[in-house]
Amino acid sequence: MRLRVDLLPHGNYPDVVIIIDVLRATTTAVAYLERSAEALLLTATPEVALALRPEGESTPYLLGGERGGLPIPGFDFGNSPAEAAGQNFTGKTVVMNTTNGTGAAHTAAQSGKHVFLASLTNAHAAARRARAAATEEIAIVCAGTDNHVGLEDVYAAGVLAEYLLAMGEFSIDDGARIALTVRRNGGNPLEALGSSGHGQHLSRLGLGEDVRYAAGLSTSTIVPTLTRDDDTPEQTLKFIAG
Numbered sequence: 001m002r003l004r005v006d007l008l009p010h011g012n013y014p015d016v017v018i019i020i021d022v023l024r025a026t027t028t029a030v031a032y033l034e035r036s037a038e039a040l041l042l043t044a045t046p047e048v049a050l051a052l053r054p055e056g057e058s059t060p061y062l063l064g065g066e067r068g069g070l071p072i073p074g075f076d077f078g079n080s081p082a083e084a085a086g087q088n089f090t091g092k093t094v095v096m097n098t099t100n101g102t103g104a105a106h107t108a109a110q111s112g113k114h115v116f117l118a119s120l121t122n123a124h125a126a127a128r129r130a131r132a133a134a135t136e137e138i139a140i141v142c143a144g145t146d147n148h149v150g151l152e153d154v155y156a157a158g159v160l161a162e163y164l165l166a167m168g169e170f171s172i173d174d175g176a177r178i179a180l181t182v183r184r185n186g187g188n189p190l191e192a193l194g195s196s197g198h199g200q201h202l203s204r205l206g207l208g209e210d211v212r213y214a215a216g217l218s219t220s221t222i223v224p225t226l227t228r229d230d231d232t233p234e235q236t237l238k239f240i241a242g
């Protein structure tokens, strides 16, 4: 079995893909499902999300997303996992669009057989789920920020790689070696996230609580899992709790 880490989304994925966007999309996605959302719809653009909930019509959809870290006008929520963790989403489907994470999921879904979302908060469960589904390769894909490598995502990829290496035999690529090195030299999760450019950007925006929340290691067993069914709207990906 191959284990590879892409420091940014690219290339084809022949088997299992795990998308990581620790700050904050995949951490927030886990929080929504942890708080009983029925499903997540990750859209290609904010416009697709807004079109899913026509003005003045009541729908089971809530919209969550950001640009520049701040809520998109017309959306119900921004992209805060700490905020999501304080709500009850029973009976609701949350439609998400963010700067980096939702786009990475769309890239992966173009070829991946099995697509999962991972954060530090569900890292061990995500590793277990990926290991159970994989037959030839597990690709861990770091979303990064605006097409630049993000320390926080590489660190989390190293955490998942460590869990996977403890679960079985893998041949690893240099991306995985880099992620393992970052994990082993990056300190504890909060130190690693706090030292990242993105973590510092969020703290400057007054969103430091999200950084602390995202550093919670394996606090959830929920793994957002891509499901392909006929009633999924165009330009959206449907994830359910796996």
Ligand SMILES: O=C(O)[C@H](CS(=O)(=O)O)OP(=O)(O)O
Pocket (backbone or CB within 6 Å): 021, 023, 024, 025, 026, 066, 067, 068, 069, 070, 079, 098, 099, 100, 101, 102, 143, 144, 145, 198, 201, 202
């Ligand atoms: O919401 C976020 O934290 C980021 C955007 S920014 O880097 O804060 O501007 O989006 P994500 O897609 O979660 O990386």
Ligand SMILES: [Mg+2]
Pocket (backbone or CB within 6 Å): 021, 022, 023, 024, 025, 100, 101, 143, 144, 145, 150, 198
């Ligand atoms: Mg991010």
